[in-house]
Amino acid sequence: MVEKPAVRPGGRSARVQRAVHEAVKTLDEEVPRDKLSVPLVAERAGVTPSTIYRRWGSLKELLADVAAERLQPDAPVADTGSLEGDLMAWAGEYMEEMTSTPGQQMLADTLGSTSLEQRQRCLKAQQHQLQLILSRAEARGETPLPTVEHLLDGIMAPLTYRLSYAPQSLSNANLAQWIAATLR
Amino acid sequence: MVEKPAVRPGGRSARVQRAVHEAVKTLDEEVPRDKLSVPLVAERAGVTPSTIYRRWGSLKELLADVAAERLQPDAPVADTGSLEGDLMAWAGEYMEEMTSTPGQQMLADTLGSTSLEQRQRCLKAQQHQLQLILSRAEARGETPLPTVEHLLDGIMAPLTYRLSYAPQSLSNANLAQWIAATLR
DNA sequence: GCGTTAAAGCAAATATTTTGCGTTAGAGGA
């Protein structure tokens, strides 16, 4: 039911997808979540509701798709000069973004979705970013290097767990501690 | 919007709540998720849809409420004779349950809900169970003992992270490794 | 250009959600 990346970015499909995604993002800032509806999004995007239902199936899946897309990193990871610094900068930014109200909403949208697919996209993106950070550390000659899996389990997992279950308990100190413990 | 524990278990409110929860649990095994609707639940529970809408607000919130309730442990934690054994038994059972299709559904229902409240209930329950396990270890004289927070970050967090993002990658070996590393 | 076809539009048929108002069950007091 979910659209594969369009083969040609200029096609009609791609145009509709962009318009709909854009409409969701805009409206999400204008109306409270329980007022967001498929007909509303459709009107803003200039398409008919049935187009959205046929393509995404439901509002829930559409929101998950948009959220997963927004979670794809657009900015390259900052290079602070050390593995620990890079991790702190990158995970810190992620934490910052995800503790905000729209961030919490995005998280709920992805985690609440029925299809694993969207979540796997997010995981892939995180793995990719971490791999980049690790490669830079390797180039610097830092050693010993942890694996991506290690970083996920030691840093991203506790971070994500708290983002869902106790976001107010999160702090940079927490994060720094997980990073330090994982690199040890 | 969510019902506080009924003051009197015999009252009408409590009866309706039980009937509705029961209906959700039964129907969840009978019909595919996208066919589950408020009117359907209402009919099975013998109440009118408006009762459910007035009390829970939406199907999503009702499902989150039911899921959170199901995540409250009903069986006491097994006593295997050691902290490591108890953790493995308890977390293993949780992992087992949550990798199943209904388990994945419950997880999505709670994590996808708008209200933190339900997730906090689950966190409280996990903390309580872990505290129980720790108290037993303390009584046995095992030392040094980790904190509940440590166990959450080291074991439950990676477990939960993978349950959401890569459930197929989970194994007892993984779990055993997290437990061993956390107790070290 | 020209046929082919996947995706979009349109509108009617269903289904769900909301709402106003009457009814009922049960708590608390005389």
Added chain:
DNA sequence: TCCTCTAACGCAAAATATTTGCTTTAACGC
């Protein structure tokens, strides 16, 4: 025990949202 008060429920009409069959459009490959 009975009476009163009120929160929660039932009912049914109105408003919205969703599904569906059929038509139209636009982009791909020839």
